[in-house]
Every structure is written in structure tokens, then in C-alpha cells.
Amino acid sequence: MIELKQLTKIFDTGKGSLTAVDHVNLSIATGEIFGIIGYSGAGKSTLIRLLNGLEQPTSGTVQINKQNITDSKGLELRKARQKVSMIFQHFNLLWSRTVKENIEFPLEIAGVPKQKRQARVSELVELVGLTGRENAYPSQLSGGQKQRVGIARALANEPEVLLCDEATSALDPETTDAILDLLVDINKRLGLTIVLITHEMHVIRKICHRVAVMEGGKVVELGDVLEVFQSPKEEITKRFVAQVTEKEDSHETIKHLRELYPTGELVKLIFIGDQAEQPILTKLIRNFPVEVNIVQGDIAHTQRGAYGTLILQIKGEPEQIAGAIQFLEVENVQTEVMANA
Amino acid sequence: MLESLFPNVDWDSMWEATVETLYMTAMSTLFTFVIGLVLGIILFLTAPRQLWANKVVNWLTGAFVNIFRSIPFIILIILLIPFTKFLIGTIRGPNAALPALIIGAAPFYARMVLIALKEIDKGVIEAARSMGATTKTIILKVLLPESKPALISGITVTAIALVGYTAMAGIIGAGGLGTLAFLDGFQRSREDVTLMATILILVIVFAIQFIGDFLTTKADKR
Numbered sequence: 153m154i155e156l157k158q159l160t161k162i163f164d165t166g167k168g169s170l171t172a173v174d175h176v177n178l179s180i181a182t183g184e185i186f187g188i189i190g191y192s193g194a195g196k197s198t199l200i201r202l203l204n205g206l207e208q209p210t211s212g213t214v215q216i217n218k219q220n221i222t223d224s225k226g227l228e229l230r231k232a233r234q235k236v237s238m239i240f241q242h243f244n245l246l247w248s249r250t251v252k253e254n255i256e257f258p259l260e261i262a263g264v265p266k267q268k269r270q271a272r273v274s275e276l277v278e279l280v281g282l283t284g285r286e287n288a289y290p291s292q293l294s295g296g297q298k299q300r301v302g303i304a305r306a307l308a309n310e311p312e313v314l315l316c317d318e319a320t321s322a323l324d325p326e327t328t329d330a331i332l333d334l335l336v337d338i339n340k341r342l343g344l345t346i347v348l349i350t351h352e353m354h355v356i357r358k359i360c361h362r363v364a365v366m367e368g369g370k371v372v373e374l375g376d377v378l379e380v381f382q383s384p385k386e387e388i389t390k391r392f393v394a395q396v397t398e399k400e401d402s403h404e405t406i407k408h409l410r411e412l413y414p415t416g417e418l419v420k421l422i423f424i425g426d427q428a429e430q431p432i433l434t435k436l437i438r439n440f441p442v443e444v445n446i447v448q449g450d451i452a453h454t455q456r457g458a459y460g461t462l463i464l465q466i467k468g469e470p471e472q473i474a475g476a477i478q479f480l481e482v483e484n485v486q487t488e489v490m491a492n493a
Numbered sequence: 494m495l496e497s498l499f500p501n502v503d504w505d506s507m508w509e510a511t512v513e514t515l516y517m518t519a520m521s522t523l524f525t526f527v528i529g530l531v532l533g534i535i536l537f538l539t540a541p542r543q544l545w546a547n548k549v550v551n552w553l554t555g556a557f558v559n560i561f562r563s564i565p566f567i568i569l570i571i572l573l574i575p576f577t578k579f580l581i582g583t584i585r586g587p588n589a590a591l592p593a594l595i596i597g598a599a600p601f602y603a604r605m606v607l608i609a610l611k612e613i614d615k616g617v618i619e620a621a622r623s624m625g626a627t628t629k630t631i632i633l634k635v636l637l638p639e640s641k642p643a644l645i646s647g648i649t650v651t652a653i654a655l656v657g658y659t660a661m662a663g664i665i666g667a668g669g670l671g672t673l674a675f676l677d678g679f680q681r682s683r684e685d686v687t688l689m690a691t692i693l694i695l696v697i698v699f700a701i702q703f704i705g706d707f708l709t710t711k712a713d714k715r
Contacts, residue, residue: 204623230625237623244620247715248638257634258624289714309624 153345154180154203154313159212161198172198174369175212180347180362182312185339185455187356187377188349189392190366196349199366200315203347204236205229217312234262237306241318243298245290251277251301252286258308276304280334296327303334307342314338316348320355332359336455353395357381361455365389378456382424382486396452397461406490409447409463416467418447419477422486425457432483433464440476442468463490501683506673511693514669517587517659518697521594522652528599529651530644532558533606534632544628558600566597566658570665590667594658602651609643610636642713649705653698660694670694 161173172195180186190196201207202214205221214221216236224232237258245254255276259269277286280300290298299319306314316335320328336359339346350356356363356377363380365373365388373380373389384390409418421432437444444464451460466473480487495502532554538544539551564572570593577584577592613636621635637644663671670690678687 206619206623230627233623233625238620240616240620242614242616244614244616246617246635246639248641248712257621260634261621261624261626261630291715305624315623 153182153184153217154178154347155213155215156202157213157215159199159202159214160210161195161202161207162210163198171369173202173209176369176371178364178371178374180345182345183339183343184362185336185346185348185360187360187363188347188366189351189353189356189363190349191351191388194366195369196366197317200238200317200347200349203313203315204233204238234258234309235311236313236315237309237311238315238317239299239302239306239319241321243290243295243302243322245298245301245305247290250287250289251282251293254290254301255304255308258305262309272308276307279307279338280304294327295323296330299323299327299331300334303331303338307338307344310342311344313345313347316346316350318350319348321350321352328355329358335359353392356392357396357452357454357459359455365392376456377454378425378459381454381459382422397450409490413445413447413465416443416445416465417473417477418490419464419466419480420488420490421462421464421480422488423451423458423460423462424486425459430483432480432485435483436476436479439479440468440472442466442472442476499685499689501677501685502689503677506677507686507689507693510668510670510673510690511697513587513667514656514659514671514694514697517590517594517662517667517669518652518655518701521591521598521655521659522648524591524595525598525602525651525655526648528595529602529648530606532599532603533610534636536603536607537610537636538628538632544631558603560600561596562600562604564597566593567661567664569593569597570662585666585668587668590659590662590669593662594655597658598651598655601654602647605647605651606640606644609640609647612643613639642709642715645705645712646709649701649709652701652705656694656698656701 156176156178159173159176160171163170163172174195176199188196188199198207202209203216203221205224209222212222216232219232221229221232246257249257252273255273256269259272264272277283280303282297282300282304285293285297290301293301302319320331323331332355335346338344348355348360360377362375363377364371365380365386367388373384373386380389381393384393406418433444444466446462447465448463449460451458451462466476477487477489535554536551536558539547539554541548561569573593573596574584577589580592581589583589617639618631618635621631626634659667659669660671660674663669663673664675666672670693674687674690677683678690
């Protein structure tokens with residue numbers, strides 16, 4: 153669906169040049185939710201703007217659905233943009249228009265006749281769950297509702313690709329989850345390809361199929377979300393993965409857990425994909441005469457399966473504990489005995 | 494009552510002068526609005542990194558606006574006498590005041606338009622571009638509606654300034670309350686005529702302010 157080849161963008165900053173995007177090659181499939189993660193300044197905002205021609209690349213090409221965006225100009229580019237829509241961190245709604253009128257705006261641009269526009273707007277309002285708020289102005293809406301308007305607006309012309317520019321970064325965690333659920337729903341229902349950029353690993357974990365990690369304008373790591381969570385290769389990727397797992401990993405937490413559970417062994421299990429759905433604990437308890445106490449757990453469901461960690465307190469004879477840990481390793485569960493702090 | 498307070502006021506000519514002042518203010522505000530809006534939009538869109546980024550046009554428009562905004566109005570009227578004579582055919586009467594009023598006020602309003610447009614969130618313009626909007630659509634459906642309250646309050650301030658300008662223009666024979674206050678009131682030492690003309694000008698100014706404030710509030714949905 154989307155093909156980026158040797159895509160490079162160099163900005164002239166007066167004091168010299170800045171390479172924001174550096175020879176990026178990516179291939180994104182139809183119907184995929186593709187995440188690009190990076191810290192600010194990594195070049196991800198520029199990259200996503202190259203996809204709909206808001207920025208022109210210095211070299212390289214962008215192809216969306218066989219159309220070369222890089223070479224498109226004028227009417228051709230404007231038509232292409234109607235099929236590659238975008239939502240924004242700060243929503244970018246017109247405050248002078250009501251919810252209904254904001255959603256109508258892209259339809260006006262596309263030249264849809266008034267009657268059809270109104271029918272389409274009602275459909276979209278319902279799709280994003282804003283029924284009853286059609287005549288409100290953006291200033292009367294909450295952040296989450298504003299982003300819903302943004303999404304409805306982006307879907308108005310039935311695009312093939314939806315670009316999300318930090319779409320949940322200005323929202324609180326609960327609202328973030330609701331908006332992410334909505335995006336997954338749209339992806340499934342409409343078969344829409346979604347490309348999102350974010351600095352929050354939580355977003356990647358929750359909805360993306362594949363992820364690219366960007367640093368200094370380059371894609372430094374690329375892969376299936378589960379794979380990247382399981383075995384991050386680059387240092388920066390490890391830090392991003394730690395964003396969502398460090399709760400359990402921090403030195404303080406381990407020390408605290410040790411104080412609460414002074415006896416036996418504390419063992420951390422990392423479940424990935426299918427294992428998370430298997431009754432490993434049941435087997436463990438049946439096979440070994442040990443006492444198992446769940447101390448902490450966090451299983452998250454990504455689009456490609458579950459991922460999570462579980463911290464167990466295992467009490468019993470030392471050789472039985474050792475046997476139990478060995479069993480877990482045989483079952484292919486990543487196991488870590490937590491050091492006595 | 495009025496007769497005793499304002500013994501020298503000729504109410505017919507006072508009414509006529511009021512109508513002239515209103516006419517000059519209304520016409521000049523209308524033209525100032527249109528010309529200032531066009532100049533302001535050009536200034537905004539030709540600035541660096543904007544949709545029509547163009548150094549030459551931006552510099553020329555900026556220079557024009559700055560020069561005519563800087564010339565004191567009373568001098569501008571005198572400088573424009575030949576131009577007015579060519580355009581209107583006379584330099585007396587309300588119509589003859591219009592070129593100077595408009596050329597004096599439009600650059601002033603253009604600056605206000607520029608400020609108003611700069612206040613618009615860049616993201617909203619980017620969003621419109623991302624939907625495939627043409628520049629014309631962006632001007633008509635984004636820039637103007639999104640800056641409406643500032644555009645209205647700006648034209649209110651400009652219209653009030655124009656009331657003052659019409660009075661100044663009155664001194665060189667444009668007619669209206671300024672002429673009346675100067676010729677009938679000041680030069681013939683009839684203070685009551687000057688006072689009445691002043692009161693009427695104040696009423697006009699307050700009315701403009703009231704209407705402007707009302708429309709600004711109504712347009713602002715933020």
C-alpha cells in the first residue's frame with residue numbers, strides 16, 4: 153500500500169542543514185496498523201508529513217497505492233490527499249464551526265453536494281460516537297470528543313490511509329485507550345491502513361501490528377510488535393519497551409516486593425504471544441510440590457497476541473523450586489529469578 | 494429647552510452634516526475593509542514559509558502599507574489633492590474626502606488583518622491542506638472565518654479612527670460635522686455649535702463601538 157524508497161528530507165536552517173529523515177525505506181501493507189516510535193526530533197513528524205505531501209522530500213520517493221506522491225502537484229496531489237487523511241495531536245478543528253460543520257468541511261472541499269454531505273455527516277457522527285453533540289462547538293467538547301471529531305473528519309472522504317500524528321499525546325490515559333479502541337475498530341470495519349507516530353510505547357503495544365523505531369532520522373529497528381517487545385535489539389528500543397514494563401523492573405519495586413515476600417524465590421515470567429493463553433501455572437502447580445503466590449501481574453493484549461509479565465513467589469524445598477524454574481524454561485517462558493535486593 | 498441651550502445651532506444644517514459624516518464614515522469603512530483585507534491577506538500569504546511565499550511581493554506590500562500608515566493624515570490629504578481631483582473631479586464635498594480616508598485607513602487595517610491571521614493556529618491551516626483544500630478554499634473557509642472576531646474588532650477600531658479622520662477632512666472642506674464645528678462653531682465663536690457637533694460625533698463613535706463589540710462577541714465561539 154505504502155512504499156517509501158530512500159526517502160530523505162534535509163531542512164535548511166540558516167545555520168546549516170538538518171537531516172530530518174535519512175534514507176528511509178519502508179513498506180506498509182494494506183489494512184496494517186503501522187507504528188513509528190521515536191523521541192521528539194527523531195524525524196517522525198517530518199516522515200509522516202512526507203506521506204501526504206505536506207512536506208516535499210529532498211530525495212527518494214513515496215508511493216501510495218501505486219501513485220507517486222512525490223511527483224504529484226496541484227489537483228492531482230489534492231485529490232490524493234483526500235484518500236490519505238490525517239488526524240493531529242492538537243485536533244486542529246475549526247473553532248468557528250460546529251461538530252457537524254467540521255466534519256462537513258472535507259466533503260465541501262471534495263465538492264460533495266449538500267444533501268449527500270448531510271447524510272454522510274450523520275453516519276460519521278454515529279460511527280465515532282458523538283450522537284447528540286452535532287451542534288456543539290469544539291470549545292464545548294472534551295479532548296477525547298475533539299479527537300473523535302478529528303477522526304470523523306478524516307474519514308469523511310473514505311480514505312485508504314489514515315495518518316495519526318501523535319493523535320493521543322494530548323489526552324489522558326483513559327481517553328487515550330478509548331480513542332485507540334476506536335482506531336482499531338475503524339481499521340477492522342473499514343479495512344483502513346493506519347500509520348501512526350508516537351513517543352508512547354503504550355500506543356504501539358495496544359494497537360500496532362508492526363513498529364519502526366526512529367532515531368536521528370533513520371529507522372533503526374523494524375519488526376512485528378510482539379517480536380520487538382520480546383527481543384528489542386537497539387538500546388533505544390529497549391528504553392521504549394521499558395516504558396511499559398519498568399513498573400515491575402525498577403530497583404525500588406523489587407526491594408519493596410522482597411520486603412513484602414521475604415521467603416522463597418521471587419520469579420518474573422515474561423509471556424509472549426500464545427504462551428500467555430496457556431495454563432502454564434496450572435501445570436506448574438500440578439507437577440511440583442511448591443506453593444505459588446501471584447505477587448504482581450500485567451498482561452496486555454496487543455493486536456498480534458498477548459504480552460505480559462507475572463511475578464511469582466515460589467515457596468518450598470530449594471530443589472523443587474529449582475525444578476519448577478527449569479520447567480518454566482522448558483515451556484519456553486522467559487524466566488528471571490529476581491535477585492535479593 | 495434645546496433652543497435655550499444651543500441658541501446658535503441650525504438644526505437642519507446640523508442634521509445634514511451628521512448625514513455627511515455618517516456617509517463618509519460608512520463608505521470609507523466599507524472600502525477600507527475590502528482593501529485592507531486584500532492587503533492583509535497578501536502580506537500574510539507571501540510571508541516566508543506561507544502558501545504564496547514571495548519575498549518581492551511581501552516586501553513591496555509591506556513597504557506600501559508602512560509608508561501610508563506613517564504619513565500623518567492631515568498631510569496625506571494635502572498630498573493626495575491632485576489624485577483626488579483627477580479621480581473625483583473636485584476636492585470639495587464628502588466624496589472628495591473618500592480617497593484620502595481610504596488610503597489613510599486601509600494600510601492601518603491591513604496591519605490588523607495581518608495580526609489577526611497570524612493568530613490562527615498553523616495546525617488548522619495544515620489540516621485544511623491535508624484534506625486537499627485549494628488556497629482559495631483556505632482563504633474563504635479557514636482564514637476568514639477563524640479570524641472573524643479579530644477582523645470585526647479591527648474594523649471597529651478603524652471605523653472609529655475614520656470618524657476622527659472625517660472631522661479632520663472637514664477642515665479642508667469635506668463637509669460633515671468637522672466642517673460645521675470648524676467653520677460655524679470655531680471661526681464664528683459659537684461654542685454651542687462646536688459642542689453639539691462634538692456630542693453627535695461621540696454618539697456616532699459609541700454606536701460604532703457598541704455594534705462592533707456586539708458582533709465580535711457573537712462571532713467568537715472559542
